[in-house]
Amino acid sequence: xxxxxTLGQYYPVDSMVHRLDPxxxxxxxxxxxxxxxxxxNVVGYAIAFLFLCLxxxxxxxxxxxxxxxxxxxxxxxxxxxFFNLFFIKGEPVLFSWKFITITQPGxxxxxxxxxxxxxxxxxxxxxxxxxxPTALTDGMEKGLGFLKVFKVPVHEIAMMMSIxxxxxxxxxxxxDKIQKAQMARGAVFDEGNLIQRAKxxxxxxxxxxxxxxxxxxxxxxxxxxxxxxxxxxxxxMHPLKYGRNDMLVYTAFLAYLALVxxxxxxxxxx
Amino acid sequence: MSLELKNVNFTYNxxxxxxxxxxxxxxxxxxxxxxxxxxxxxxxGKSTLIQHMNALVSPTSGQVLFDxxxxxxxxxxxxxxxxxxxxxxxxxEHQLFEETVFEDICFGxxxxxxxxxxxxxxxxxxxxxxxxxxxxxxxSPFELSGGQKRRxxxxxxxxxxPEYLILDEPTAGLxxxxxxxxxxxxxxxxxxxxxxxxxxxxxxxxxxxxxxxILVLNAGRIVLSGTPREVFRHADELAGYGLSVPQAALIMHxxxxxxxxxxxDANTVAEAKASILAALAKRGVTAGKAGEADx
Numbered sequence: 001x002x003x004x005x006t007l008g009q010y011y012p013v014d015s016m017v018h019r020l021d022p023x024x025x026x027x028x029x030x031x032x033x034x035x036x037x038x039x040x041n042v043v044g045y046a047i048a049f050l051f052l053c054l055x056x057x058x059x060x061x062x063x064x065x066x067x068x069x070x071x072x073x074x075x076x077x078x079x080x081x082f083f084n085l086f087f088i089k090g091e092p093v094l095f096s097w098k099f100i101t102i103t104q105p106g107x108x109x110x111x112x113x114x115x116x117x118x119x120x121x122x123x124x125x126x127x128x129x130x131x132x133p134t135a136l137t138d139g140m141e142k143g144l145g146f147l148k149v150f151k152v153p154v155h156e157i158a159m160m161m162s163i164x165x166x167x168x169x170x171x172x173x174x175x176d177k178i179q180k181a182q183m184a185r186g187a188v189f190d191e192g193n194l195i196q197r198a199k200x201x202x203x204x205x206x207x208x209x210x211x212x213x214x215x216x217x218x219x220x221x222x223x224x225x226x227x228x229x230x231x232x233x234x235x236x237m238h239p240l241k242y243g244r245n246d247m248l249v250y251t252a253f254l255a256y257l258a259l260v261x262x263x264x265x266x267x268x269x270x
Numbered sequence: 271m272s273l274e275l276k277n278v279n280f281t282y283n284x285x286x287x288x289x290x291x292x293x294x295x296x297x298x299x300x301x302x303x304x305x306x307x308x309x310x311x312x313x314x315g316k317s318t319l320i321q322h323m324n325a326l327v328s329p330t331s332g333q334v335l336f337d338x339x340x341x342x343x344x345x346x347x348x349x350x351x352x353x354x355x356x357x358x359x360x361x362x363e364h365q366l367f368e369e370t371v372f373e374d375i376c377f378g379x380x381x382x383x384x385x386x387x388x389x390x391x392x393x394x395x396x397x398x399x400x401x402x403x404x405x406x407x408x409x410s411p412f413e414l415s416g417g418q419k420r421r422x423x424x425x426x427x428x429x430x431x432p433e434y435l436i437l438d439e440p441t442a443g444l445x446x447x448x449x450x451x452x453x454x455x456x457x458x459x460x461x462x463x464x465x466x467x468x469x470x471x472x473x474x475x476x477x478x479x480x481x482x483x484i485l486v487l488n489a490g491r492i493v494l495s496g497t498p499r500e501v502f503r504h505a506d507e508l509a510g511y512g513l514s515v516p517q518a519a520l521i522m523h524x525x526x527x528x529x530x531x532x533x534x535d536a537n538t539v540a541e542a543k544a545s546i547l548a549a550l551a552k553r554g555v556t557a558g559k560a561g562e563a564d565x
Contacts, residue, residue: 012287065286174364180326181365184357185426186349186381203377206367210412 017059022139044263084110133165155231278332310487311512356432362423366411396429417448478537
């Protein structure tokens with residue numbers, strides 16, 4: 001059930017994008033998201049699309065896999081399109097029937113918003129497809145290290161995140177086992193009304209919570225037994241270091257951002 | 271009356287780099303009243319195999335037949351199947367959730383939509399069968415010891431009155447006393463109630479002592495199958511699958527090499543003892559005769 005989710009799951013192939021420093025990919029994703037909000041016309045979106053295609057091509061992740069990952073957010077997209085299409089007022093009106101009116105600005109906004117969402121999600125999904133969760137938290141810890149000056153416990157937050165991420169597959173597998181154990185005793189999870197379904201979850205959640213708490217105490221003990229004392233003076237087994245490719249990618253992103261800025265000035269009437 | 275797997279294949283994540291063939295061309299028939307053991311190295315597909323038997327996992331290709339009916343056919347009553355083919359998972363912690371032991375045992379039969387009296391009667395019976403003491407009834411299942419939890423878990427499945435009982439490593443993590451208790455309980459259930467037992471285990475001793483038939487699984491294939499005597503003859507092959515033979519059989523092989531005329535098919539301590547005594551008796555006679563000749 002939980003195993004079928006593709007969005008955000010690491011895709012294990014070797015590529016230039018996979019080997020990049022996680023900080024580069026984090027910063028790149030952030031820049032890409034910002035660029036999507038800067039663009040305001042078709043030219044900008046075309047540039048964003050080409051850039052995304054380039055990144056996907058370099059990453060060796062099959063485009064089919066990325067499209068599959070978009071499925072869970074379809075609902076969100078429909079809602080956004082719905083609101084933009086029917087609630088934006090303006091001129092000229094394209095279609096009007098009783099209380100339903102579709103205007104040209106509304107249509108334009110709905111399409112651009114949907115495209116923006118697709119780009120945004122594919123772009124950030126590409127980062128998680130090409131970066132292991134461990135590398136990602138490492139990147140965040142180092143990339144946000146400057147916040148320590150403001151007494152933000154960066155290391156602790158990163159550690160909590162990586163532990164949480166590490167527990168997701170374990171708990172998902174455990175939930176799967178518990179679900180099967182209860183199904184073997186005749187439990188049914190997908191029948192009946194909302195209240196019956198919520199009640200059916202009790203035999204699943206009780207053992208899951210108990211197991212999660214037990215695992216958490218066990219892990220805390222195991223960490224203390226190995227003298228864990230937080231981030232001060234802690235060294236890394238694989239310290240993050242920028243390479244030549246990282247510099248190249250940063251340059252490419254800056255160039256891309258500049259292009260997007262220029263595209264704002266171009267107007268071709270759509 | 272049988273449980274039959276026909277050309278069953280199972281693949282995880284087909285068509286992605288995470289693709290993994292777990293089961294390959296499994297063919298097996300389990301007759302009613304049998305005591306079958308399934309053994310194999312970690313990751314050999316044992317757990318996936320048994321989960322096919324009560325429709326918790328559906329095969330990528332192939333069929334599973336219960337009394338000749340395809341259990342994945344449209345309209346097949348899976349709840350009925352799961353009451354007939356009971357499954358006890360490795361960790362009782364995965365199924366115990368109610369406030370009291372008795373309520374937990376009632377969970378299965380209650381799901382079968384039986385009358386409340388019938389549910390209670392079945393739970394009582396299951397508690398007796400599994401030897402769950404009466405004063406546990408109102409206790410929380412979480413305060414029990416490992417062996418007791420397992421008993422309660424087995425009772426919870428038995429209360430559904432299964433014809434086949436599948437157990438995934440029911441002795442893992444138990445001390446020797448608890449282990450013997452659980453295995454003796456299974457033997458008793460098999461002999462007295464005529465329930466077919468399908469036991470997944472790592473322990474060669476457990477299997478040699480209790481099973482009538484053994485399936486050996488390696489990398490998703492059935493590589494050996496037969497009575498314990500037949501299977502444990504292939505000591506070298508088993509070693510190749512990361513398995514071994516019972517200690518008694520190892521001793522018998524070592525004795526044979528030293529020239530003792532013992533039965534190398536002896537797999538249990540009792541059999542080994544009888545065979546060694548017989549061999550010694552033979553030697554005693556020859557030694558005596560040799561002494562006479564010297565004189």
